[in-house]
Amino acid sequence: MITFIVRRLFATIFLLIVVSMITFAIFFLIPRLAGQNSYELATQYVGRNPTRAAVLAIEDKLGLNAPVYLQYARFLKAIVFGTHYNSGTSTTYCPPPCFGYSFKTQQPVWPQMVSDIPVTLSLAIGAAVIWLVGGVTIGIISALKRGTLFDRFSMGLALVGVSLPIFFTGLIALELFSYKWPIFPNVQYVSFSTNPLLWARNLVLPWIVLALLYAALYARLTRAGMLETMSEDFIRTARAKGLRERTVIFKHGLRATLTPIVTIFGMDLGLLLGGAIITEVTFSLHGLGLFTVEAVQNQDLPEILGVTMLAAFFIVIANLVVDILYAVVDPRVRH
């Protein structure tokens, strides 16, 4: 197991390097190949007065006039060793991992991302708990009560949940429960350490809206898996041995169903940890998703690079955890 984890960690590092190269190529190299030179790129960061002197100054300051491979090397070096930055009145050290400085705000990218992580974590994990518990529970009950009114109703509702986009359900939720009937007014992120109750209250709507989509998927997935598993021979054997039905369902039936659910859960959670973009934009939650949107709108390349690599990191780590969990869920994998 240790060897397995170490091997996967090395693979993670290699993957992150590849992701950084691809992202760098997309935002730095491809525009050059399309004919945009560094001067034209620099004009975007000079505000309303793109005089030649101002553009050249920014081009030099942001290092845009260096060869692309050199810019990439500096970027990687800063992540590993950090870099120094001159603010004008002093030189500060940006410790590793240093993702550079925002082209727009001239502030270090990593602290901004770090301050956004708790928001995304709170949103993603809270919603994950709801959709996992809710979706799996509904899926189990639907499978056990196949063909009943509950089954048909819950699967119909799941279909609706899957079909409705988050920006729609989010806006409806805000309109009804924040403005019209202010049960959850003024939704904005409050950190857990500041006020745990307010933290939870302000996240209820985003959690439910985000979880609705995924719960629907997990309900259908669980139901399908349970139906297949509960018709297996070993389930009949377990019943024949006189085991209680609860033991048959949860210890034997659900456990076998969980493998694909764990796989997808890992991927979904990993993706969300990189930023639940639509939910964060809809509810104005300053997480990594909103950070990503701002970075792209501002064409702030260091921020785009930073958040892309962080998102990739979360996805890779989430999949690593999933792979480890397999061994727990499915003993056959251990051998």
Add this chain to the structure above:
Amino acid sequence: MRRRRTIGLAALGAAAALALAACGGGSSGGGSGSSSGSSSAAGFNAAITKVVNPSNHKGGTLTFADSSTTDSTDPGNTYYAFSWNLTRFYTMPLMTYKSCPGQCGLQVVPDLATGPGVVTDNGLTWTYHIQPDVKFEDGTTVTSSDVKYAVERTFDRAKLPLGPNYFSLLLKPQKPAYPGPYKDRSKNIMGLKAVQTPNPTTIVFHLAKPFADFNYVVAIPQTAPVPPNKDTGSNYQLHPWSTGPYKFQSYQLNKQTTLVPNTFWKASTDPQAKQLPSKIVINWNVNANDLDNRLLAGDLDVDAAGTGVQAAARAKILSSPTLKASSDDPISGFLWFAYLNTVVKPMNNVHCRMAVEYGANKTNQQTAYGGPVAGGAIASTVAPPNVLGQKHFDLYEATTKPGGDLAKAKSELQACGQPNGFSTGIAYRSDRPKEVQAAQSLQAALSQVGIKTSLHGYPSGTYFSNFAGVPKYVHNHNLGILMGGWAPDWPDGYGFFDFITAGDTISPAGNTNIEELNDPVVNNLLNKMAATNDATTRNSYTAQIDMQVMKQAAILPEVYAKSLLYRSPNLTNVYVQPYYGMYNYAVLGLK
């Protein structure tokens, strides 16, 4: 048993959610908390001409929100109108705009200075005396050196690239060129020779050539004093050192700014601002529609951007007499228009350009920009009504025949030797839906008289720097019509017209005179404006320049932009400051 347990768990979850909803109070970050329309409203457009809810009541948290962020909170590095409006909370530049509604608010008055600049040396020297008892937020007294240093900062375009560059253009140059105070600090702090500080309360500016509008230039926040030992360069935006009624308590970049009263500020030194709320909170990057809904629900007080509500909220407001009575639709100071390039053939012929003036359907252009309320009033002049000296005229029947005059358009085509029309390109910003619609509408209208146009969309971030503002590109791509918008950096004719019509502003990149007008009458009038100190005489040139530009048909005015602003009933001292085209933030209070 199983069913009861399941139902019990579900009930527990619902109860928890409702309990959370009850906990934590009615609002979580400030905001006045009460719903809109709870008190009698002053009436639609009331705040354009008078102060709504005048009051000196103190206390409360004034909450702003913005759907984006500011370019910078550093007063030396910002160019957004709303940002300049917000800086009045924490800065005192040498001059500022009088805090009063209507035309009164276009007057530039002393702020940190004791009076307007004293002009000597044939207009080349401007001397200001600053108030001796203005203090920074730490109690240290402001001196003229702090103002000089603030001006010096604007010369380093690598550190502060976003603000205007008027000082580097107007001040007497030195050799070698002044690089700003960040390179070789020991040598370059106080190294700007064109600005002298003979004593702690006097600052003297030496100009390269006479410039009668210099009082307006020093009203830009860049003259707000900055103590050199508190300057942190590109980090100064995180905590600008305050001389205004409020100071920074915290600034989470792109998230939230919190201001608290500056205990060293005195109302007697700064009559254009007030210190009424106990705290000011500005929330950045709030979803635009969510922001409007919170505004209408009373969860926040002001939309900081000041550019008006979105379409959904606009429909709600205009369809509700109560909400409409708490809203204002002022002219923002922006003109939306099309540059008619005077070099690209056959648009280089004035009659071809006049054909475009007559052929455009002004009503459809207005609709494209959002209609009479959200878009603006149909424009017949280049200068909007809130530019000093503006006079109404209508050379091309924009207001009398807003659907266009096709007969006259065809007649002008005859005169320019193109009786069957001609072909040209229309450039526009492709990520601005209104501008896209306006370009399409113009294309449709002009096609009726035989002017065939091709549409060329460009991203707004590089529209002026790489495309429309590059004359060579414009010529090579046959872009005879280029969509755009303009608002002046100061509200007189020179501030409005110079950058967009003066012949000497045509430049190979970053060009703002996109129609490439180089008319001797316009150039001469602008030069006279720059050299004339008498305001009445200077303002009289505005209408003359406007008329000449329109006679040359160099610009197709479309709408004097308007914004529908919602005025929270909880606000006091609310009125539209015409220079900003939005509410005057520096005097707001809460009931």
